[in-house]
Amino acid sequence: MRSMIFVPVAVLTLAALLGAPAAAQAQTNVGVVDFQQALIGTAEVQKEAARVEAKFKPRQDEVGALTKELQELQQKLQSATGDQAAQLQADGQRKQRNLQRLSEDLQTDFEFDRNSILQAAAQKMRDALKTVAEAKGLDLITEASSTYYFKPTLDVTADATAAYDKAHPVTAASPPAGQ
Numbered sequence: 050m051r052s053m054i055f056v057p058v059a060v061l062t063l064a065a066l067l068g069a070p071a072a073a074q075a076q077t078n079v080g081v082v083d084f085q086q087a088l089i090g091t092a093e094v095q096k097e098a099a100r101v102e103a104k105f106k107p108r109q110d111e112v113g114a115l116t117k118e119l120q121e122l123q124q125k126l127q128s129a130t131g132d133q134a135a136q137l138q139a140d141g142q143r144k145q146r147n148l149q150r151l152s153e154d155l156q157t158d159f160e161f162d163r164n165s166i167l168q169a170a171a172q173k174m175r176d177a178l179k180t181v182a183e184a185k186g187l188d189l190i191t192e193a194s195s196t197y198y199f200k201p202t203l204d205v206t207a208d209a210t211a212a213y214d215k216a217h218p219v220t221a222a223s224p225p226a227g228q
Contacts, residue, residue: 078186080205083193087209088167088174092219097166101159108155115148170213177213181205184212 088094119141126137178190190205 080187080190081199083206087206090210
């Protein structure tokens with residue numbers, strides 16, 4: 050009698066165990082986002098990128114002009130002799146140091162501005178992803194770059210960008226001073 054009770058209990062336990070993983074899988078909704086693409090696709094980040102580019106354009110032009118001057122000086126140096134060659138060499142070294150300093154300062158300042166913009170926007174994007182997850186009933190959103198494969202239907206990158214833009218609308222940019 051005892052073995053007769055044990056068999057139905059064992060069968061029910063086995064059925065429950067086999068069915069549990071399927072039930073757990075069906076309950077987990079996943080989305081995948083290309084965080085960087087979603088971030089740089091936002092109107093706010095694009096506007097800030099244009100602002101930063103305009104801000105640093107004069108300095109980039111200065112570096113370009115100095116680079117051209119240095120190239121022209123090197124051309125002259127090839128045909129120069131004596132004191133003229135020594136003077137051109139000294140001028141070239143001075144301009145090279147100046148170019149190096151300007152380039153490093155430009156790079157440092159540009160990276161600081163870019164990182165400041167991206168850090169502020171990244172927090173806003175995380176909030177937008179939370180909004181997307183709640184709207185779509187997602188339990189998890191994972192980064193596309195750390196995922197080997199996913200179906201395109203799981204991609205919420207465009208949704209994240211749209212949610213960000215909706216939460217943080219960009220006003221029309223006024224033209225820079227002097228234009």
